[in-house]
Amino acid sequence: MSVKLRAPKGTHDLFPPESEKYGAVENVARRVFGSFGYGEIRTPIFEPTELFGRSVGDTTDIVHKEMYTFPDRKGRSLTLRPENTAGVVRALVERGLQDTPRPIRLWYAGPQFRYEQPQAGRFREFRQIGVELLGVAAAAGDAEVLTMLFRFLEALGFTDLSATLNCIPSGAAREAFSAALREHVRPRAAALGPEDARRLEENPLRLFDSKDPDVVSILAGAPATLDFLDEESRRHHEELKALLGQSGVRFTESAAIVRGLDYYTRTVFEVASDRLGAQNAILGGGRYDGLVAQLGGPPTPAVGFAIGEDRLVSVMTADVRPERSVFWVVPDSKEELAYALAVAAELRAVVPDATVESDFGARGLGKGLSRAAQILADPGRYAQRAAGVRAVLLGSREREDGNVTIKDLETGEQQTFPRGQLAERLGAGRER
Numbered sequence: 001m002s003v004k005l006r007a008p009k010g011t012h013d014l015f016p017p018e019s020e021k022y023g024a025v026e027n028v029a030r031r032v033f034g035s036f037g038y039g040e041i042r043t044p045i046f047e048p049t050e051l052f053g054r055s056v057g058d059t060t061d062i063v064h065k066e067m068y069t070f071p072d073r074k075g076r077s078l079t080l081r082p083e084n085t086a087g088v089v090r091a092l093v094e095r096g097l098q099d100t101p102r103p104i105r106l107w108y109a110g111p112q113f114r115y116e117q118p119q120a121g122r123f124r125e126f127r128q129i130g131v132e133l134l135g136v137a138a139a140a141g142d143a144e145v146l147t148m149l150f151r152f153l154e155a156l157g158f159t160d161l162s163a164t165l166n167c168i169p170s171g172a173a174r175e176a177f178s179a180a181l182r183e184h185v186r187p188r189a190a191a192l193g194p195e196d197a198r199r200l201e202e203n204p205l206r207l208f209d210s211k212d213p214d215v216v217s218i219l220a221g222a223p224a225t226l227d228f229l230d231e232e233s234r235r236h237h238e239e240l241k242a243l244l245g246q247s248g249v250r251f252t253e254s255a256a257i258v259r260g261l262d263y264y265t266r267t268v269f270e271v272a273s274d275r276l277g278a279q280n281a282i283l284g285g286g287r288y289d290g291l292v293a294q295l296g297g298p299p300t301p302a303v304g305f306a307i308g309e310d311r312l313v314s315v316m317t318a319d320v321r322p323e324r325s326v327f328w329v330v331p332d333s334k335e336e337l338a339y340a341l342a343v344a345a346e347l348r349a350v351v352p353d354a355t356v357e358s359d360f361g362a363r364g365l366g367k368g369l370s371r372a373a374q375i376l377a378d379p380g381r382y383a384q385r386a387a388g389v390r391a392v393l394l395g396s397r398e399r400e401d402g403n404v405t406i407k408d409l410e411t412g413e414q415q416t417f418p419r420g421q422l423a424e425r426l427g428a429g430r431e432r
């Protein structure tokens with residue numbers, strides 16, 4: 001017996017209406033981000049493996065143990081992207097940033113891959129919607145990105161969310177902070193597991209990624225990131241907070257947010273939802289002023305974020321799918337099939353945004369109608385958000401006279417009129 005095929009662990013199929021929610025969220029992103037001048041970028045789903053070590057960082061969990069890495073047929077090492085910022089920067093550097101007018105405003109949506117232990121809200125294939133702003137060093141850049149993020153979240157019905165904000169030391173200040181962190185943790189190093197012991201030696205900032213309660217409590221008394229900021233970073237942070245206040249972005253500060261990727265400099269932020277379980281981060285982002293140069297481009301400041309789309313959709317209560325009027329076309333018998341196709345085509349042409357589905361059973365109007373009722377009532381099968389559902393009944397009488405009979409399935413009202421009047425009776429601007 002052959003083994004039953006299943007989706008790989010940590011992945012999930014998206015059926016309507018779930019898939020429609022994702023599409024609708026992406027459309028809102030396109031609209032809101034577009035209104036700020038952000039254009040959509042699409043980069044490859046796999047990249048040279050080296051890219052992620054040089055950006056996300058070799059000692060991060062993502063690169064250290066979560067990447068899907070494989071040789072292609074010529075032996076090149078490729079990796080399914082675990083995130084999209086590195087790919088965006090690689091693409092821009094490859095095209096030549098020198099000639100691109102600044103600022104550069106980009107957004108993206110697409111699948112990412114991390115070999116993590118699956119649990120609620122944590123998958124091996126998940127989707128992100130992200131934004132990258134390049135070429136703006138001022139805190140106004142961070143403020144734009146965060147303001148836009150909250151406009152997007154509001155458009156999806158999230159009005160109670162706030163950002164958790166921090167500013168992490170960069171350059172020499174980061175070295176000093178790492179040293180202080182090491183000093184703080186070393187006397188208690190016996191309590192660390194092998195993973196955290198490695199973090200302590202290689203990259204102490206990564207200890208903040210640890211879920212071990214002992215480490216969390218050791219870090220509770222650790223030196224604070226904000227105490228290590230150089231003067232300019234401090235000013236940047238203060239300016240950002242003032243700008244966020246002005247634009248009504250709600251935030252709290254937390255020294256514990258350092259983010260699990262190495263490329264961040266200064267601003268880092270996350271947004272969490274109480275409605276998610278242990279994996280409660282809906283999104284994360286921050287400034288990464290060194291990354292473009294690190295990947296071979298000209299020094300270019302940058303800031304961005306990525307939203308976990310699966311997590312976002314799972315806590316969304318607003319229905320942002322567009323409403324469509326629905327017509328279910330029922331030919332009485334095989335004789336009416338051609339007539340039904342012609343009427344369906346005409347309906348699509350005259351009623352903007354209508355969904356016109358045909359029933360090909362052709363085993364009587366009654367059977368067709370009961371099938372319509374079944375399908376329209378099944379949310380798993382019927383994806384559209386309906387603004388009025390009507391059946392178009394086409395029997396031999398209608399076909400011979402060139403008429404249509406339209407039955408409103410919500411009110412039961414029914415009318416017969418010449419097919420030539422479809423536009424006039426149902427077209428744009430008409431009442432139902």
Ligand code: HAM
Nearest residue numbers: 083085122123126281282283284285286304305306308
């Ligand atoms: P990140 O924090 O690694 O940042 O991921 C952003 C979001 O993706 C997380 O907050 C979470 O909602 C979602 N996410 C991450 N891993 C999973 C998973 N295994 N399953 C489901 N959702 C997940 C980045 O990726 C950065 N590139 C963000 C960024 C853009 N920073 C600057 N620009």
